[in-house]
Amino acid sequence: MRKIISKSLNLEYNETKKGRLDTFLSTEISDFTRSQLQKFIKDGNVLVNDKEITKTGAKLTTGDKIIVNIPKEKPLEAIPENIPLDIVYEDEDVIVVNKPQGMVVHPAAGHPDKTLVNAILYHCQINDSDVIRPGIVHRIDKDTSGLLMIAKNNLAKQSLMKQLKEKSNLREYVAIVHGNFQEKTGRINAPLGRSKTDRKKQAVVEDGRHAVTHFTVLEQFENYSLLKLKLETGRTHQIRVHMKYIGHPVAGDPLYGPKNTLDGKGQFLHAKTLGFEHPRTHKWMEFSVEPPQIFLDTLAQLRHRQS
Known part of the structure; x- marks a missing residue:
């Protein structure tokens, strides 16, 4: 042919x-x-x-x-696929899902199917003119696990996007990172944009977009630390780049971290807590899920080494 x-x-x-x-x-x-x-x-x-x-x-x-x-690439199309979903909450307007490591959020070049969007479209109807990213208002990386909110209609999408723009929602992560800290909390304010030397990466650049990450040290181990991280903005790879920038890359990160790291299925980064105002009822809603088993097992191993 x-x-x-x-x-x-x-x-x-x-x-x-x-x-x-x-x-x-x-x-x-x-x-x-x-x-x-x-x-x-x-x-x-x-x-x-x-x-x-x-x-x-x-x-x-x-x-x-x-x-x-x-x-020549085939036109992308989001087709419903019978893929299991971990649904944390659902009503007529929104779905909150716990995305596993290894799953891409929506179809793109190199990942035309088996994405979260394919699974969502099989599960329910999404009324959205965006045929590739229906209902998607924010994303987390393929090898980052955790909570995502998805809009089922235009009312919900506009409301959730507005909350993201106004920074009125809550997005907290936990991560295992390299190294130890003297301070207990910190704020990273460093603009992000495409790397000047590697187009596959993001980097801290002078002319980049405003990006702020807050962190709190939860535990420290030999050569590693467990952090809680709160996003003030939501740029591509923000936590991963910011942690590398301050000399504490996320453990297991294949793009921004060192090769000598913890064994896993990608970066040890988990979107643990998600909060937002419900688009229709205006009630504050907050959800939290534990990290995947490989994350918990690795934490247990680090704690055992300390004892």
Whole structure:
């Protein structure tokens, strides 16, 4: 079947040592994740010296010419999927769910299905003109667990978005981070934007968007600390970047943390408490859920080491 290509990239390998094809592409092409680039290779969309290569670990030598044919993306569509949900609260206007680690919130390039939105659409009807992110007013990262509020109609969506803008809602996280603290509380006020050196990352930048995170030290262990973190703003990767910025990256963070860290399924970061004014009744509602078992087990191990 004829492949539909949106564009082609021409590269040359100039390193003196042999290198892996997928590693080279991930350093040269910032618009796609490594897993996406590996799929391009497996699907026969990468040529080395005019020869189709489908092995991701194929070795490159100095002077090799690489052509990457970027396939045309299929239009994204959020389709209902029968995926289990941990529903903490639900009524005619809002749903509060406890999102597990490993689940993406809504369809996007590289994650067209099996998202929280796919699960929500199977569970109930969402009246929203946004076909890719219906009901979504805020997000948490794929490997961050915890509470999300989802609007089931326009009244709820406008109200919840207004509360987020006015910072009148409550979003508290718990995290295990590297290092220990002398202070018990702190406020991080540092603007965030896309990294100037790595487009996959966010960073503290002078011309970034206003971002404030508050933290309280709950427990300290050997080389690690347990924090409560309260968001004043909600920027992409805010807690993860702010903690790295002050020298205490979140344990297990594959993007902003050190390689020598706690074993887990991603960053030890959990959206534990969520509070908001109900869009219709205007009653204050607040919910709290414990971190996943791997988080609790790791805490128990850190406490055991201290004893």
